[in-house]
Structures are given as structure tokens and as C-alpha cells.
Amino acid sequence: MNFESFTGRVMEMNDFSVQMNNTGSGCYKMFTVADREGAVVNFVIEPGTYFVDHVLVKVGDIVTGYYDADAPTPFIYPPQYRAIVMAKEKSGQFVKVDHFNRQLVSSDGTLKLNLTRSTPILLENGQSFSGRPENRELVVVYSNTTRSMPAQTTPHKVIVLC
Known part of the structure; x- marks a missing residue:
């Protein structure tokens, strides 16, 4: 998409x-x-x-x-x-909806995800996603980013749009 x-x-x-x-x-x-x-x-x-x-x-x-x-x-x-x-809109919270490639970089090249073991990766219904989030459409909820290009973030959660 x-x-x-x-x-x-x-x-x-x-x-x-x-x-x-x-x-x-x-x-x-x-x-x-x-x-x-x-x-x-x-x-x-x-x-x-x-x-x-x-x-x-x-x-x-x-x-x-x-x-x-x-x-x-x-x-x-x-x-x-x-x-x-x-x-x-929620103070201090940002949302990015996009396709993320194998390196978890958004299709517009502006955001790279740094996932940790504690990053919740969920389905739209709130259940845990058991696959890999690469090469998928994702809803990324985050707050802080680096000032690099692309900006990098460790998201609060990732929702996989199946």
C-alpha cells in the first residue's frame, strides 16, 4: 500500500x-x-x-x-x-504507518526501527505476532528518535497489518 x-x-x-x-x-x-x-x-x-x-x-x-x-x-x-x-493525538506519542523493508526502514526512508526483545509486536486484535515484522505494513508507536537520517527509534509497540 x-x-x-x-x-x-x-x-x-x-x-x-x-x-x-x-x-x-x-x-x-x-x-x-x-x-x-x-x-x-x-x-x-x-x-x-x-x-x-x-x-x-x-x-x-x-x-x-x-x-x-x-x-x-x-x-x-x-x-x-x-x-x-x-x-x-496524544502528547509525546508519534505514529508511523508504512511498509518497512528487510532492514526495518520505512518506504519513504525517514524512519528505521531498532527492535528489542521487549518491544511488543502485536496483531491488530492485540494478540502477539509470532512472525517476523520485516517486509510488512506496520503501525509503529514511538516517542524518541535520533537526529540521524533516517531517524532511528526503539518503538513502544509495533502493530502488524496482516
Whole structure:
């Protein structure tokens, strides 16, 4: 996937219907998010959208939505993206969603992971991941980085997007 993100304040949260017969009623949401410059994005929240730390988001929260920039999207305004990951802003915590290669460097070359035996590597459902995290799409939660290029971090936890 080609992950892109958009950060802003949640302005509205509404039910979103995806089926004509309403069988999915209540299972899908639409978050309207506006950034500081006034740009607006609508995120479709599906039952499978991963929320970092399984937090509950409400109107007024600052969030970052991650989506696949290569996925087809309707040609409408404001843009509407299928949220793959949502992260609620938390002081001192950073989140990176990306493909990490064999050396655990992000696809954009800006972050390298230094994993230790105590770094939790989890599945989206919170269970331990028993495989290797290399060459996978990961959600990385961290705080400190080096000032090198790429920046290096020992993450607080890593979530594998299977």
C-alpha cells in the first residue's frame, strides 16, 4: 500500500450507509476532519479500521487518518478516503504507518526501527505476532528518535497489518 495521511480536528461523525438494504446500518461511520488551514477530508470508518490504542474518538479530537493513496476514490469534494488506521493525538506519542523493508526502514526512508526483545509486536486484535515484522505494513508507536537520517527509534509497540 501507498500510505498517506491527513491530520485535523474531527468536526462531524455520522453513520454512513454502504448498502441499499441498510444491513450495514450503524457499522460504518463518516468522520469529517478539518486541518488548521481549513482543508477538509471525509474518512469512511469501517468495522476493520484499526484505531491505535483502541481509543474512542469524539467530535473535537485531533486525529490522523491513514489511507491507501493508490486506492480508487470518488471524485468529490471534500475528498473521501477509506481509513485504514486512525490515530488520536496524544502528547509525546508519534505514529508511523508504512511498509518497512528487510532492514526495518520505512518506504519513504525517514524512519528505521531498532527492535528489542521487549518491544511488543502485536496483531491488530492485540494478540502477539509470532512472525517476523520485516517486509510488512506496520503501525509503529514511538516517542524518541535520533537526529540521524533516517531517524532511528526503539518503538513502544509495533502493530502488524496482516
